[in-house]
Amino acid sequence: MLNKEKIMTRFTIPKAQPNAGMPDADIVRQAVKDPAKFSALYRQYVTKVYRYIYARVSNHADAEDLTAQVFEVVLKRLQTFGTDGNFNAWLFTIARNKIVDSYRVKRPVVPLEDIQNMPLSADDPFSQLVQKELHSRLGLLLGELSQEQKELLELRFAAELSYAEIGLVIGKSEAAVKMSVYRLLDKLQEKMEKSDE
Numbered sequence: 001m002l003n004k005e006k007i008m009t010r011f012t013i014p015k016a017q018p019n020a021g022m023p024d025a026d027i028v029r030q031a032v033k034d035p036a037k038f039s040a041l042y043r044q045y046v047t048k049v050y051r052y053i054y055a056r057v058s059n060h061a062d063a064e065d066l067t068a069q070v071f072e073v074v075l076k077r078l079q080t081f082g083t084d085g086n087f088n089a090w091l092f093t094i095a096r097n098k099i100v101d102s103y104r105v106k107r108p109v110v111p112l113e114d115i116q117n118m119p120l121s122a123d124d125p126f127s128q129l130v131q132k133e134l135h136s137r138l139g140l141l142l143g144e145l146s147q148e149q150k151e152l153l154e155l156r157f158a159a160e161l162s163y164a165e166i167g168l169v170i171g172k173s174e175a176a177v178k179m180s181v182y183r184l185l186d187k188l189q190e191k192m193e194k195s196d197e
Contacts, residue, residue: 024087032079042071045088049095052159056099056151066102070095089168092159096151096169141191149184156181 027044030037049070054063073094081090142150155166163181164174172180 028081038075045091048159052095052154055154055158066098070098086165086168089165092169137195141188152181
């Protein structure tokens with residue numbers, strides 16, 4: 001399983017969140033009245049959105065641009081968000097749509113196939129060699145997945161969305177999403193074990 005600490009971004013967002021623990025709906029209500037309050041939502045979600053977009057486009061500059069575009073759209077449309085809805089799902093639906101729009105402009109890049117380029121831990125050389133081999137094999141296996149399957153894994157592990165939130169983003173039930181993710185992980189694990197033989 002991927003260690004989220006190893007997923008590097010060029011964003012350095014302060015961890016201090018003055019509205020930590022406050023429900024998103026309350027923060028949205030405040031931001032609608034006072035756009036300066038939008039920064040709390042931005043700080044809370046920018047890294048997750050960036051990671052999700054980067055996992056899809058595999059280019060830091062494009063991921064930064066798309067992340068900025070997502071938050072620009074969110075700020076403009078904040079009044080249209082129903083505070084009884086799921087802000088996380090709404091936000092990632094906008095992110096997903098921005099990615100799709102960018103694919104229309106240029107040929108898409110399959111980001112999960114670049115998993116072998118992820119930074120390795122600073123352990124001993126043998127551990128690094130084993131890690132590199134595992135990353136390489138996993139990258140090849142991920143390359144065999146369909147775009148829909150890759151997106152499921154990206155939403156779950158790069159964006160860290162719940163199964164319910166993923167369901168809202170892609171238009172499927174929570175149970176269907178959960179089953180699909182478990183099946184994908186089982187399939188990948190089985191293929192990894194077969195390649196060990």
